[in-house]
Amino acid sequence: MAGLFDELLVIFHGIWNRRWIALAVAWGVCMLGWLGVALIPNSYQSKARVYVNTQSLLEDKIGITQVQSQQDLDRLRQTLASAENLEKVVRGTDLSQGISGPRDMAAKISALRENISIMAQADPSMIDIIAVSADSSLSDGANARIAQQVAQKMIDIFQEANLTSDRAETKQSLSFLDQQIAERGKQLAAAEQRRAEFEQRFVGLLPGAGSIGQRMDAARQEISNIDSQLVQAQSALSAMNGQLAGTPQSLPGVGASGGPSALAQAQAELSSMRSRGWTSDHPDVIAMQRQVDALRRQGGGGSGTGAGGTPNPAYLSLKSMQADRAATVQALNARKAQLQSDLNVMTSRQTDEPGVAAEQEKLARDYDVLKTQYDKLLSDREEIRLRGEVKTETGSVQFRVIQPPSAPTAPVAPNRPLLLIGVLVLGIGAGVGVAFAIDQLKGTFPTAARLERAAGLPVIGSISQALNAGQVAIERQRLKWFAGASGGLAAVCLLLIAVEFIQRGMA
Known part of the structure; x- marks a missing residue:
């Protein structure tokens, strides 16, 4: 030691x-x-803090999530440092003094970009705007004043961008979508016209919807159903014919002095049916009306027909039912013949023109694609319009200055x-x-x-x-x-x- x-x-x-x-x-x-x-040179710094609320009561209801709102805020924060906005800052502050041309303006913008900081705090709604001025050719007072002016101008641009950017973007988007919808509408109308003409020429007579093959399958299915109904109707008609053959046309009855005539009885029964509230479309009313008409044609005002007998009401009713079932069989046969004829015509057309099915598929495909695009564009336009109204009317980005730009009294560096x-x-x-x-x-x-x-x-x-x-x-x-x-x-x-x-x- x-x-x-x-x-x-x-x-x-x-x-x-x-x-x-x-x-x-x-x-x-x-x-x-x-x-x-x-x-x-002394560097003077001006600092401002703003509060940006990206939440809205209606945003989640229309699909604007908090992540999308935060992305909008980040995008807005990045665009503040664009060359266009920085040029506005230069022209709106004392930095514009001494600028003689584009080269000086570019130099000012480049220096300003390095001296501006836009930073988010731990709370993403809080944003700090920091402006620094360190021009050795200026006095300390001028640098301090310019730093405060730059910070204030950035806040003004932030507010302007908040108020106008969403409206301008919404307006441009709606204008573009309207143009696209108009074009797609014309294309869709032309596709509908072509498809209608094709269906009128080739598949208009066949039942159902869809392609030629689908319509032909539907026609065959309907013919099969008609065959089943026709078998049932013919069976019912045969049974009716058998019952009618075993039923006499007239019954032995009293004469004119022995009791009421058959016509009077039929009219009385018809009146009774109508008094019960049955309409003219009721099957029993229709059958009884036919019986009355038949008796009148036979001169039913007397006591009877034939050898002193009266007309058989059961026979007349069966006769009416036989006519109805015969008409049903005839209608089913006519419908089957019409479908079979149309099906034969379409089959022959397919044989003669094999490209018909391919043409219809192409027309249907083009129409479906255009229809899907048209519906999607309409949906997008409505969604964008609604989002734009929510953002502009409800203030989706609420902007408030928490700390105005400070007036620097001492250099930070x-x-x-x-x-x-x-x-x-x-x-x-x-x-x-x-x-x-x-x-x-x-x-x-x-x-x-x-x-x-x-x-x-x-x-x-x-x-x-x-x-x-x-x-x-x-x-x-x-x-x-x-x-x-x-x-x-x-x-x-x-x-x-x-x-x-x-x-x-x-x-």
Whole structure:
């Protein structure tokens, strides 16, 4: 430990012997460093904080999710730093002074892009807008004023973009969709006309919908159903014929003096049916009406027909039912014949023109594609219109200035007081280092022990420095000069710091 202390004393003694060299180096380094610090332009920063609410009560109802709203906010934040918006900032602030052409404008925009920061906080609804001005050709007051102007202009552009961007985008989108819908509508109308003409020529007579094959299958299915119905109708008609053959046309009855005629009985029964509320479309009413009509044609006002008998009501009813079932069989046969004829015509057309089915499939495919596109465009237009109304009417992006642009009173960079002190410390360190290096390069021995180790011979003794009264006075004077020069270095540093604070107050 004692040896280490002795070594430190030796080092300090060597540096002290060359203190004037150390002081000169310190002055040189400090003057150069302070000059460099003075040449660094002051950077003034203005900061503003805005609140952007991207939530709306109606957004989720129409499909605008919070993720989409956040994406809209990110997009808006990115477009604020576009060249167009930055040009608005330049023209709306004092930065426009001294611009003589497009080249100057481009240089201003490029410098401004590097000095503007738009950052989101932990809460994504909070956004900080930071503007920095560090133009060495301007005064501190001008830089502070420009920083505040730039921040305020960015807020104005943010509000303008919030109010107009959604409306302009919605208007452009709706205009484009209207144009596309009109074009698709014309194409769809033409496709419908072609398909209608084709169906009129080839498949208009066949039942069902769809392609030729589907319609032919539907016709065959209907013919099969008609065959089943026809078998049932013919069976019912045959059974009716059998019953009618075993039923007499007239019944033995009383004459004109023996009781009421058959016509009167039939009319009375018909009146009874109608009194019960049966309409003229009721099957029993229809049958009885036919019986009355038949009796009237036979002269039913008398007592009967034939050999003193009266008409058989059961026979007349069966006769009417037989006529109905015969008409049903005839109608089914006619419908079957018509379908079979149309089916035969279509089959022959398919044989003669094998491309008919392919043409119909192409027409149907084109129509379906156009119809799908048309419906999709209509749906998109309605959705965009509704979204645009929600965003513009309900204020999907609510903008509020939480902290207006600050008026900078002190530069944020550089920290000149700290730099000045740092240069002073660096200068002192450089002086001490140079003095130490020179001392190490000299071929002297500060102590007898070090000389003894270097020479390998014993050192008998050493003589210390002896000064007379005049030399002591000179050393004291030199010491005062050194102290004054060292204090002057520190005083210059303090003076520069004071000037810096005075300049800040003036700014």
